[in-house]
Every structure is written in structure tokens, then in C-alpha cells.
Amino acid sequence: MADKCFRFYKCFHLVQATGQKAKNLKELLKAVAEAKPEVIFYHLYQAFSKYTISVPEFPSDFAAWASQQLQDMALAEKLANIDLYSFADLELLRSELVRIMETHLMETPGERAVLPGEEFYFNKAISLVSLTDYQVSDLEEFAQVLRQIDTNPIYYHFFEARLRLGMCCDDFSHWMDTSLARQALAQRIKGIDPYQLSLEEIRSRILSGVEEEIGTKL
């Protein structure tokens, strides 16, 4: 975004099956190592668009499958606890997934496999993106719009942005940092933990930060 304005977009997903599946950890590891970035992204992030008011125990699809189908809680915990902020891009995140799975395979010999039909199925999503009518140029306007918009643009700018900007950054903090020179606020928003909060809770956290910033800076 070259100018000072922030334009709100929304996105819609059409899920596409890749045809690939894994019945045990070895197969999951191999598939994760070879999958296209959008497949990894789908299973780590796009699940979030399903939840508005609260999030489940393991929002990462990999961790949820390890827990519920593979019934390997230690693996589920390790996969769920990945710190998404530590990785600048999806390839580094993929490497971490692979490292965790490889280490777990070495530490826990004996192969667990799921029953037919309970395999991990790899998907990706086609994103259909459109501009909304909302455009803002300062924090007051931003807060006003954020209070009233649906959760869809929040998902798009907070999660989907990471495919474009790198894993550490969302559109909101990027705009506050580069267009408004509000580095502290940007850092605060970057620090919101996407794995523990629903979209409504993320809205609320961002709003708190912005409102405090408006109160202290103006």
C-alpha cells in the first residue's frame, strides 16, 4: 500500500483437495516436506476462518489430526506449540514442522497408523479477494471501521496477509508501521497470538491497542 490509506479487503475460500493423504507420521512428514506452500498455509492458518467466537484446542490441522486421529498427544502438543512468529517465511516454518516430526519419529519408535478413512487429507484453498467499500486514512477512522466490519476482512488482513508479507507481519501492523509511523502500536498488534484467539477476540485486541494509542497520542 503506497499511499497513507488503508483499504479493507475481504476474501472467500474455495477448498481444493490435492489428492494427497497420509496414514502415519512418516507419510505426513514426507508430504509436508514436499507440499506446495499454499497447502502448508491452508492447514496452519486457513482453518481460522471457520471460528469466530472461540478457537478449538488445536487450531493447526496437523496438531488436531495428531491428537484426534493418530492419538499421539506428545506430537500434537509439539506441533501446536510452534511459535509462528519465529519464522520469517513459510519455508522456515515448513522446516520446523519437518524437524519436529523427524525428531518425534526418532524419539518414539514404533509406527502408529490410522484406520482407512482417517488419514490426513491435504487441501489448499483458492482465495477470491475483493475490495470492500471501507477505506481509512488515520487511526480514528480505522477504529470506527474495525468496530463495524464483519470478521471476514479481519481474517484476510490478519491471517491471509502473511502469505504476501511474510509470516511475521499482518496488514494492520504493516500499515501502522509504514504509513502512520506508529511502530509501538504495530509491534503490539504483531504480538497478538493468532493461535489462541478467535477473530472476534483479535478484533477486540486490535481495537484496545488502537484506542489506547489514540488516547495517548492525541
Next chain:
Amino acid sequence: MELNFKLKDYEEIVGQEALSELAFLGEKVGKRRVLHINSTREGGGVAEILHRLIPLLNELGVEARWEVMEGRTEFFEVTKAFHNALQGQELSFSQDMLDTYLITNHDNARRIDLDADLIMVHDPQPAAMVRHRDKDQKWVWRCHIDLSHPHPKLWNYLGAYISKYDASVFHMAKFTQKLDIPQFVITPSIDPLTEKNREMSKAEIRTICDRLGIKRDKPLIVQISRFDLHKDPLGVIKAFLMVKRHIDCRLVLAGGGAVDDPEGAEVLTQIREAAQGNPDIYVLELPAGSDLEINAIQRAASVVVQKSLREGFGLTVTEAMWKGKPVIGGATGGIALQIENHFNGYLVHSLEGAAYRLRYVLSRPALMRRLGRNGREFVRRNFLITRSVRDHLLLALAMDRPGESTITI
């Protein structure tokens, strides 16, 4: 029953924003001519979906129409055999059967007006009509069955036609098959305005439960399903008896499928034997069309169970969540896609697991309320018919830009 719901009827349920999104997407799809073809006008899930989908798409400005293929009895016998074989049953098919299949498809392709921009063909019966496609059209095969373990020889034959489509659509990724064309996933949905899912007053629930003889003086555990061993009704009774040692409660097992299915009748006999002499177990054989009764029983439940050993998508889980009930379900098929532990219910892997989770949930009223609330919101967001309409609009748009993962509209 013909239902003529308008989009505005859903506003109170899904919100104005969701309807605005549909209007926006409908505008983007524009006056595209979309033709759906299936093999029956009445009966079955596909017809039920199309009865609702087509009017809503038209209301959004899409020129959608629906044609039904015609065929003689022998054609439908062949396609019934195909249907079973594609889901894994043994089949020895003859050249005569293939000829019947192809000739009927050919005749229908000549009879039906195929002048449309996007043609969606449902299930295997009309699948070979794609031979008559125009190269400027988009053809999509919408598969409503589990294709994960098809009869190899039959799939080899039918797959040659499927590969002539531009894309395919399945209910779940696990139902897909190796194909050279894109395979999209559009999960099933429920309609919140139908008799099975509409809101009911407490008085109405009470009246129906009274009529069915269901007492509501104790917590009610409910499983709604066909009388089929894959739904593990006997396991549910055993789990209930384990729970009953700790919590005074009742169990309702309600469903159909015993009238025209000898296996169902046998299962029902076994269930009745297992429940015999226990006044807290109700076994209710409901006739087809008992949607209002199912609605009332689900709403009367404290907890809903769907302890299937094998399952398709499991729309009874969706229905129960929509009614704000915590759901305890077998970790199989689409149930595992809908239930998240501690979020909207519990996935279980054994009857002991079912018993334990029932005790766990029934002992925690606040947890029950939270699970129920989360489940309803999860369904509102992901499994209502408005989402299905949205996915069909997205599919139409995505077909314009094959191979692209981000599309600006």
C-alpha cells in the same frame, strides 16, 4: 414438500453481512446460465439440495435451471449397481449394461437443452453426457458419494468420462479419487428454516415429546440415526448403562430405515432386545418425513450422541449443534471434521469413551452451555445452506480462472 424461502428469510439467522456477500458474489457471477442435471426430481439428498439451491441462485441474478434425466427401469438398475460398486461393492458388469448406460446418456443429451455457460452434472447417472459438451462451456461433475474405494474396473470406465470435465466437486476430501482435473470440496449444509431445523417453542417441543411418550424429568441423551450397525446403537445402549450408574438419565434412540430394509429390521430387533425392560430407554421407529419429531427430540436433548463406527458427513451432528447441543461423536468420517474436543463436543473411539464423555459433560452444566453455544456458532458460520450457495457462486467464478490460487474479483 415445496419450500419457497427467500434470501431475506435467512437474514435473522446468518446476518445482513452474509446476505450482502451473496448479493455481491451473485452480481460478480452475473447472468451466467447455469444448468444442473441429476437423475431424480423428488427423493434423495441431491434433489433436496437442488430444490433449495436453484431458487436462491436465481434470486441472486444467476440464470440457474435444473433438468432431470429420464431413463427406463433397466437404466436405473444399471446405475444403482454402479452406485454401489463405486462405493466399494463387488460388481460384474456386462457390455449390455454399459450400452444401456451410454445410450440413455446420449438420448438425454439430445433431449435436454444443454445451452448453458456452466453445467453441473450430479452423480454417475448423467456423467457420460459430458461427451456432448461444447468446448466453450464449463462442465463440473458434482459427486455426492464416497469415491475413495471404487470398483477398479468400473472406475476405469467411468473415470474416462470424468476426465472430460473441467472440475469435480466432492463433499469431503476423503471421498475424492485420483483425477487429472481439479477436485473442489463443498461440504454439505443444513437449512435452518426447514421443519427439521426451524426454531420451536418450548410448548411445541413438549407437545411432540408427550405425543411420542418421551418423559423429560431426567437429562436426555439422544441419538438420531438409521437402525444400522455402523451407527453402533448397541454400543450407545451399553455406554448409556455405564452412565446410568452415576447419573439418572434417559436415552432416546430414534430413527428409520427398518421398514424397507431387512438389515435395518434385524438391527431394530437387536436394539429392542438390548433395551427390553429398561423404562429409561426409548426406541422410536420414526416414519419417513418425521422431520418435526426429529427436530423436537434433538431440542429436548441434554446431549446428542452420534457414535458411528463409519459415517459419511454426519449431518445429524450438524443438526444437533445447530440446536445448541453438545455432541459426542465417533471419531470417523465427517464427524471428525465437525467436532473439536472441548470446543463443541467430544470425539470418542470406544463405548467406554462415549460413557466417560457423557458423564463428563452431564456433570458440568456450564460446559454443556459453552459447547452448545460454540457448536451453534460453528454451524452458523460453516454449515448452513447460505454457505452452500456462496460456494456454488465461488465455484462459478473460479471456473473462469483455472489454476490460479488467488483471484481478484
